[in-house]
Amino acid sequence: MAKDKVVLAYSGGLDTSVCLKWLQDEKNLDVIAVVGDVGQEHDGLEEIKEKALALGVLDCLIVDMRETFVNEYLSKALYANAMYENKYPLLSALSRPAISKHLVDAAHKYGAKYIAHGCTGKGNDQVRFEASIMMLDPSIEIIAPVREWDLKTRPEEIDWALAHGVPVPATKDNPYSIDDNLWGRAIECGVLEDPWAEPPSDIYTMTVDPQDAPDEPEYVEIKFSKGIPYALNDKQMSFMGVILELNKIAGANGFGRIDMIENRLVGVKSRECYEVPGALALIEAHKALEDLCLEREVLHYKLGIEQSWATAVYNGLWFSPLKEALDAFLASTQQCLSGTVKVKFYKGSCTVVGRKSAYSLYDYALATYDADDAFDHGAAKGFIDLHTLSAKTWASNRRQEGAPADVFSAEKAQGPLKKGKYDAVTEIVKEDDHSDIVEEAEQAMYGTAVKA
Numbered sequence: 001m002a003k004d005k006v007v008l009a010y011s012g013g014l015d016t017s018v019c020l021k022w023l024q025d026e027k028n029l030d031v032i033a034v035v036g037d038v039g040q041e042h043d044g045l046e047e048i049k050e051k052a053l054a055l056g057v058l059d060c061l062i063v064d065m066r067e068t069f070v071n072e073y074l075s076k077a078l079y080a081n082a083m084y085e086n087k088y089p090l091l092s093a094l095s096r097p098a099i100s101k102h103l104v105d106a107a108h109k110y111g112a113k114y115i116a117h118g119c120t121g122k123g124n125d126q127v128r129f130e131a132s133i134m135m136l137d138p139s140i141e142i143i144a145p146v147r148e149w150d151l152k153t154r155p156e157e158i159d160w161a162l163a164h165g166v167p168v169p170a171t172k173d174n175p176y177s178i179d180d181n182l183w184g185r186a187i188e189c190g191v192l193e194d195p196w197a198e199p200p201s202d203i204y205t206m207t208v209d210p211q212d213a214p215d216e217p218e219y220v221e222i223k224f225s226k227g228i229p230y231a232l233n234d235k236q237m238s239f240m241g242v243i244l245e246l247n248k249i250a251g252a253n254g255f256g257r258i259d260m261i262e263n264r265l266v267g268v269k270s271r272e273c274y275e276v277p278g279a280l281a282l283i284e285a286h287k288a289l290e291d292l293c294l295e296r297e298v299l300h301y302k303l304g305i306e307q308s309w310a311t312a313v314y315n316g317l318w319f320s321p322l323k324e325a326l327d328a329f330l331a332s333t334q335q336c337l338s339g340t341v342k343v344k345f346y347k348g349s350c351t352v353v354g355r356k357s358a359y360s361l362y363d364y365a366l367a368t369y370d371a372d373d374a375f376d377h378g379a380a381k382g383f384i385d386l387h388t389l390s391a392k393t394w395a396s397n398r399r400q401e402g403a404p405a406d407v408f409s410a411e412k413a414q415g416p417l418k419k420g421k422y423d424a425v426t427e428i429v430k431e432d433d434h435s436d437i438v439e440e441a442e443q444a445m446y447g448t449a450v451k452a
Helices: 014-027 045-054 066-079 091-110 125-136 154-163 239-252 277-293 296-314 321-333 379-387 389-400 409-413 421-431 437-446
Strands: 005-009 030-037 059-064 114-116 141-143 177-181 184-188 218-225 228-232 257-263 269-275 339-346 349-356
Touching: 005 014, 005 091, 014 030, 014 154, 030 045, 030 091, 045 059, 059 091, 066 091, 066 228, 066 239, 066 277, 066 321, 091 114, 091 125, 091 177, 091 184, 091 296, 125 141, 184 277, 218 239, 218 277, 228 239, 228 277, 239 277, 277 296, 277 339, 277 349, 296 321, 379 389
Parallel strands: 005 030, 005 114, 030 059, 114 141
Antiparallel strands: 177 184, 184 269, 218 228, 218 339, 257 269, 339 349
């Protein structure tokens, strides 16, 4: 009798390696492993494939997702200057929907009833994978082995793997969990679970310690066309090429480390460390170009859209109608976002020091205080009068009526202010708690009583 099939999101790491064998032994399923190349560090994806085949999978697909990942996912993230909690550039959250799309495609190709992943029961990635799969094909059933099995710790997983002949890269002495792609690296577990402990130097591979960075600053000019970078220091390259080169340059100058307490979707606060040198540098440069080129109200409104976009993607809603609608808004803001931004890297910092664009809304004649000043200073008085008219009317009314307001030192020195109608009503309320209070209050305020 033919077995049911399951497509497994496979990385060759500890969790997914144990998942593969567990699905075979515990669920009696034929496994199709899908390995997605999104630019992560590896010694060779073919070795991961051979490992999967040696464990008896039906097939192992190696899918190069890098170009798609850059052009369809990272481009939209850059449009949004996407930073969850205004700190984290969403590297894992961006790759999950890209991988999910290929998992669903593989399930259709092989007629698989299930898709499985190796995410934990208190992480964000389980939500991202499952929400993406459900939105792409609600008929596919999902298996989450890590939520089902009784292996509670990474050492227990390592012991189980060794007992079942599963080779794994993790050891009990090196317990870090790493997720990485073109946009950067996420590191957790081990000593990092203590929020007081300083991250050990061995967790970093993309960035040097800022104190060991070069003693001279390094300047880089980044050219953008419609919101997408296409050249560094006048050397044209693809968006992916820009990311890879900036990862090297920024990392060599000690820029791009994040150590944060993150609020996970499932309600847990988690200590997370990231290396995102190229991503952070591009977001800083992209923001600077938007400051120059976007109209004020669009720029201000976009800030809220950016946070909504980042939160939606962090929460696994890449394929949701809201996120797609936000994409349309963001894309419209990038139509004239072309120009050059100059950044300076120095010992862990990245500072924008120059920007220029044919679409710049910066007008020297309006901004300067020199003799070339073309700003109409005479128009300011009328503008201020109209701008403050409503608030000025409100303030005049409240002071006239004696409503609670700030009392200035000079007024305090003159003694109690003259009582207004507000105070008269207040005193009546304090002195009388009977049914005629309304009538007396109205007399005090309007001069006549309203009879029932």
